[in-house]
Amino acid sequence: MSDPSAAPEPSRPDRAAEPVAKPAGKVAAATMCSRVTGLLREAVFAALFATRGVADAYVLAFRIPNLLRDFFAEGALASAFVPAFAEAKEKEGEARAFELARRVLGTLGALAALVVLLGIVFAPAVVSLIAMDARVEWRPLTIQLTRIMFPFLLLVAWASVAMGILNTYRRYFVPAVAPMFFNLIAVVSGSVLLLLDLGETDAAVVWSVFVVVGGLAQLLVQLPALRAIGFRFRPQLDLRLRDPGLRKIVRRMGPVLLSLTATNVMILITTVLAWQTEGWASSLHYAFRLVHLPIGVVGVAVGTIVLAAGARRSAVNDVEGLNDIVRRGLRLNWFLALPAAVGLFVLAEPIVRLIYQRGTFDAASTASVAEALRYYAGGIVFYAGIKAAAPHFLVRGDTRTPMLCSLLGIAANLIVALSLVGPLGMRALALAVAVGAATNYLALRFLARRRFGPGSGPGGGFLLRCGVAAILLGGAGAFLGSAWLTGDQAVANGWLRAALTLGLVAALGLLYLFVAARLGIEEGAWVRARLRRGRGA
Numbered sequence: 001m002s003d004p005s006a007a008p009e010p011s012r013p014d015r016a017a018e019p020v021a022k023p024a025g026k027v028a029a030a031t032m033c034s035r036v037t038g039l040l041r042e043a044v045f046a047a048l049f050a051t052r053g054v055a056d057a058y059v060l061a062f063r064i065p066n067l068l069r070d071f072f073a074e075g076a077l078a079s080a081f082v083p084a085f086a087e088a089k090e091k092e093g094e095a096r097a098f099e100l101a102r103r104v105l106g107t108l109g110a111l112a113a114l115v116v117l118l119g120i121v122f123a124p125a126v127v128s129l130i131a132m133d134a135r136v137e138w139r140p141l142t143i144q145l146t147r148i149m150f151p152f153l154l155l156v157a158w159a160s161v162a163m164g165i166l167n168t169y170r171r172y173f174v175p176a177v178a179p180m181f182f183n184l185i186a187v188v189s190g191s192v193l194l195l196l197d198l199g200e201t202d203a204a205v206v207w208s209v210f211v212v213v214g215g216l217a218q219l220l221v222q223l224p225a226l227r228a229i230g231f232r233f234r235p236q237l238d239l240r241l242r243d244p245g246l247r248k249i250v251r252r253m254g255p256v257l258l259s260l261t262a263t264n265v266m267i268l269i270t271t272v273l274a275w276q277t278e279g280w281a282s283s284l285h286y287a288f289r290l291v292h293l294p295i296g297v298v299g300v301a302v303g304t305i306v307l308a309a310g311a312r313r314s315a316v317n318d319v320e321g322l323n324d325i326v327r328r329g330l331r332l333n334w335f336l337a338l339p340a341a342v343g344l345f346v347l348a349e350p351i352v353r354l355i356y357q358r359g360t361f362d363a364a365s366t367a368s369v370a371e372a373l374r375y376y377a378g379g380i381v382f383y384a385g386i387k388a389a390a391p392h393f394l395v396r397g398d399t400r401t402p403m404l405c406s407l408l409g410i411a412a413n414l415i416v417a418l419s420l421v422g423p424l425g426m427r428a429l430a431l432a433v434a435v436g437a438a439t440n441y442l443a444l445r446f447l448a449r450r451r452f453g454p455g456s457g458p459g460g461g462f463l464l465r466c467g468v469a470a471i472l473l474g475g476a477g478a479f480l481g482s483a484w485l486t487g488d489q490a491v492a493n494g495w496l497r498a499a500l501t502l503g504l505v506a507a508l509g510l511l512y513l514f515v516a517a518r519l520g521i522e523e524g525a526w527v528r529a530r531l532r533r534g535r536g537a
Contacts, residue, residue, distance in 0.1 A: 030176035035293040037183035039355055042289045044190035045207070047359030051368060054200040055282035057138040058208070060275055061145035063268050064126060065119065065153050080252035082164045083395045084245050086311040089168060097168075098231055100245040105161050106235030107246060112157045119150040130272050141201060148208040155215035158235075162222040165231060167308040174225040176304070181221050182214030189213075194359070252399050265406075266413040266436045270429035273417055279368060280426045286356060287372035287430065291380055294340035299384025302329045307391040314395040322395065323456040326448075329388040331458040334381060335523040338470045339512045341380035343505065346477040348373040350485040350501045372430045379434025382441040389444040392456060401447055409440030462521065469515040469524075477508050 049055035081104055089097035119126070123146045127139060163175035189210040193203045223233055241247045267288065274280035306329040313322040344351065348370040357366045390402045413436030420428035448456055484500050516524025 030173045030180075032293075032297050033177055034179040034183060035296045037180050037187060038296075039289065039293060041183045041186040041190065042286060043355050043358070044187055044194065046286060046356040046361040046365075047194060048190060048203055048207070049200060049282070050360040050362070051279040051282040051286075051365045052200070052360070053138050053278055054141065054204050055285075056275060056278060056280075057142040058145055058204050059281045059285045060127070060130065060271055061142045061208070062149060062211070063271050064123075064130070064146050065150045080249045080394075080399075081161060082168060082307055083311040083314065083397075084249050084252075085164060086168050086308070087315045088245055090312070090315040094230070099236075100243065101161060101165055101231065102234055102236045103238045103243050103246050104249060105158060105233070106237045107239060107241070108161075108250075109154060109158060109235050110237060110239070112154045116150045116153050119153075120147045123147045123150070130268075130275075141204065145204060145208045148205065149211050152212050152215040155212070155219050159215070159219040159222060162219065162226055162233075166222065166225055166229070167304060168311070169229050170308070171225055171229065172304065172308075174222055176301070178218045178221045181217040185210055185214040185217055252394075252397075265410055266433045269410075269413060270417055270433055273421060274426065274429055277426070279365075280429070283365070283368040283426060284372050284429060286352075286369045287376050288433075290344060290351065290355065290373055291376045291383070294337055294344075294380055295383050298333055298336040298340065299387040302332050302384070303387025303391065305329065306388045307395065310391050310395040320455075322392070323452055326388065326392045326456040327458060330385065330456070331462060332523060333385045333388050334458055334463060334466050335516070335521065337381045337384045338466050339473050339509070341377045342470045342474040343477060343508060344380070345374050345377040346474050347481050347485070347501070347505070348377070350481060350497070351505075354498050354501045368426070371427060375427050375430035376434060378431070379437040382434070382437040385441045386437065386444065389441060389448065392448050392452070393444075402444065405440050405443040405447070408443050409436040409438075412436045412439040465519040465521050466516070469512050469519060469521070472515055473508050473512045476511060477504065480504055 045055075045058075049058065081101075085097050085101060088100050123143045127143050127146060159178065163178070166172070166175050186207070190207060193206060198206070226233060238246055241250060267284075270284060271281050274284055306325055309325050310322050313319075313325060349366065352366050352370045352373060356369065357363065390405075393399070393401045413432045416435045417429055417432035420431065422428075424431070445457065481504065484504070485497060513524050
């Protein structure tokens with residue numbers, strides 16, 4: 001069976017279509033490894049800290065450098081750097097592209113280091129501003145953890161530049177799998193902490209130190225792949241921004257920051273609101289980590305390919321090829337993210353119990369996290385879809401439109417959170433993030449359709465068929481889950497219940513693929529063919 005992502009472009013017979021599904025599948029496999037180990041990391045963290053105050057302190061402390069990370073690393077820098085690097089490589093040659101990359105490493109690395117220093121010095125003021133006067137007993141620990149984790153920012157900034165270079169060379173696997181090493185370090189260190197049975201405060205401090213060690217590992221694992229393409233990691237300073245390519249990247253980073261970090265801004269807003277009540281911040285954190293699995297496997301994988309392949313098409317002014325890449329990326333996103341959203345919604349409680357419920361994490365914690373997960377799940381398609389929709393503008397040099405759409409999403413997030421937190425409590429905060437992401441995505445697609453025409457959209461018929469397949473999956477999941485895994489009739493044995501949960505998830509995935517193929521969804525038939533080939537069929 002042919003790859004549906006590599007269908008020829010009739011209007012551009014001189015150019016072979018960029019594959020999307022096949023490289024996205026490789027990135028998804030690597031990202032799956034990273035996100036599964038990430039869930040193991042969160043399971044260890046949950047066993048250590050559950051949903052108590054120390055967990056809330058860590059979550060708030062990590063949110064601060066993590067938000068800045070998206071400016072200097074995985075959000076703004078990556079999306080501003082990749083198109084500029086691809087253009088330099090295409091038009092001026094590899095040597096010039098490498099020179100630009102080294103100047104980005106040196107100059108923005110120096111700026112990130114300055115921010116790290118300021119963050120460490122002014123951590124008390126930052127935490128006081130965010131946490132306000134609530135729960136002052138946890139503020140000293142939050143300040144300490146914030147200071148420890150700030151150097152993580154510089155390391156992931158450099159790792160992000162390495163990722164952008166490798167992706168431009170179609171080396172997708174190593175950058176996608178690099179976060180797995182960060183997670184493995186956390187899993188090993190957390191397991192040791194469980195055996196040592198340290199106090200909660202000391203354990204949180206040690207855990208935060210290993211966050212920084214994991215960031216270093218995420219960078220180092222990419223260096224051999226960089227050397228393989230001829231690039232040497234030698235940062236160069238250009239503080240006066242004399243390099244025109246560097247100036248272009250810096251100009252784009254501000255708007256791109258708001259374009260691609262809106263979800264993290266929303267998460268920070270809801271974390272601050274959740275901080276007022278013990279257990280809310282950590283419950284939302286655990287729930288969003290589960291949502292992060294499909295966002296990574298689908299959204300990050302598809303978005304990575306759309307950004308890199310789209311930048312190559314834009315560099316040679318292939319407008320139709322760019323639109324085609326976006327269209328196929330959006331189709332993959334809807335086809336894969338929609339069943340993930342439905343599955344997490346209907347099986348929220350058994351999945352949370354399987355991943356987290358052990359150690360100090362009890363049934364009450366499971367109920368709280370599952371409640372948040374159901375509300376987050378409604379936004380999965382949109383969280384992931386933004387990563388494929390925003391590059392449609394960014395690779396054309398339009399940073400203003402995605403920025404405005406992000407601001408619109410943040411505004412929707414604030415309105416929902418502030419107006420509904422009273423009657424809905426913690427659920428309103430998860431719902432607010434989902435609504436904000438949906439607003440952002442729908443605005444991007446509305447403006448793309450007006451500006452670039454309908455050719456970049458996934459198509460109404462395709463969306464309808466995906467919806468039918470997802471509804472059947474949800475119905476089967478709700479029926480079987482209520483019979484075996486929830487309520488008074490749930491299987492009592494923990495190991496059997498875990499096996500049934502995993503088996504049901506696998507069965508529902510196969511059901512979705514079967515229905516999708518019968519409905520004529522090309523992506524479904526392609527995935528089934530790839531699975532058969534993987535089994536040696």
